[in-house]
Amino acid sequence: MAEPSTRTVERALVLLGAVCDAGSLTLADAARETDLSASTALRLLRTLEGTGFVRRDALGTYRPGLRVVQLGAQALGHESLVSLAEPALERLVERTGESSYLSVPSHDGEGVYLAMREGTHSVRHASWVGRSIPLEGTAVGAVLTGGHQGDGFVVVRNGVETDVTAIAAPVSPGGRVVAALSVVVPSYRITEAEARRIGALVAREAAALLMEPDTGTVPLTEDLTGEPV
Amino acid sequence: MAEPSTRTVERALVLLGAVCDAGSLTLADAARETDLSASTALRLLRTLEGTGFVRRDALGTYRPGLRVVQLGAQALGHESLVSLAEPALERLVERTGESSYLSVPSHDGEGVYLAMREGTHSVRHASWVGRSIPLEGTAVGAVLTGGHQGDGFVVVRNGVETDVTAIAAPVSPGGRVVAALSVVVPSYRITEAEARRIGALVAREAAALLMEPDTGTVPLTEDLTGEPV
DNA sequence: GCGTGTATTTCACTGATTGAAACGTCCTTT
């Protein structure tokens, strides 16, 4: 019941994390960073290297390997992203009462809804998983194409779809935007101020999506549904 | 000199790879797949779970964890070739309408797609970042393994993937091939002459990839080589 | 020259890792 976790593997994984965090790490630095003796760090890094999880450049410093990229991309491809995002969508709907979406870039300058949760208001935005959306003139598009904005979210009022206001924020681990979280609201019932509040909420959920469950939870007492209590 | 690699870590990494490959794997399947005893597999998967590299869903099956996505994105972000190649891929798609790829050699004698841009034709080649491809019998492989060719590009018609023609050119600063740029076309709509025309285009983009826009010189500060030897 | 920092190898020690076995549970089969 305790935690029969293997020390060796844990150390190797910490080491891998250190290399990926730093982007480039010398053996001595890696050993220092992880509180390992140089010989141990070397041995572990060698097996990471042999399996493609790290690689050495010409100068001998360690860098993230292709296996990491490969597995990361695979993980994103499968429904992993969707299942990771589902709780966040759930919370967004709960907090705002509005329809919430997870989208990724597809091709031809379009995006696709990968997952959604319908809002609870009887008048709500409705769409479906698999629906493609243009990246031009939409909040999701602005986020996915990476034009970074001040507050970490984008609000587009009456853009491609008239009558609705879209609020989107990027899921961007390590600086690369891989997906967007968004909330779509009928414009008539939302003010600028409320849009910004929801924006902050979406941005926080998006940022927390790929963080540890512990540090990632966002306690929020505020009620943004506008529904009678 | 031999290979003082740690068995435990290797096993754990193989296990991680198996889970990511399958997308979803039960303990027994994982143990079978990796030739481990159930108890060992369980222990290793538990430490992978504790570090966020895998997670268990409601039914108890193992899935890729968010740490994998995190590190993958970070690793991609540190891959300078990707951002350098993206405009070139964009132009290739724009000029040819066909899916275009950037690939690099991986540790196990294969290649990996590091970046891609889907074509605009409705019938197009489709793949994904992180996909591995054999080096034998492919245009990308011929380029990456360095067999130097006359025109600076390689055309392989109906090779490993039947029905498609692949056209690849090397990115080789200082003579050393570090990556390949390629365009993949459904064979039925391309003639020899057109393939050569696209080949010249790909070769030009590949050659220009590491050059300063204005000076036409290769800055070469950073190390782009993935593999020792 | 000397000193400092690094990467690497060696090796004796030991405790972390291992896998068979046993157990409980949930199925399907008879």
Next chain:
DNA sequence: AAAGGACGTTTCAATCAGTGAAATACACGC
């Protein structure tokens, strides 16, 4: 209902794989 099988889990003694201090070799700066 009973029997069979598959799976997840726990336990535990044996041992072997991982450990880290120390020695070696190399590169650099002063």
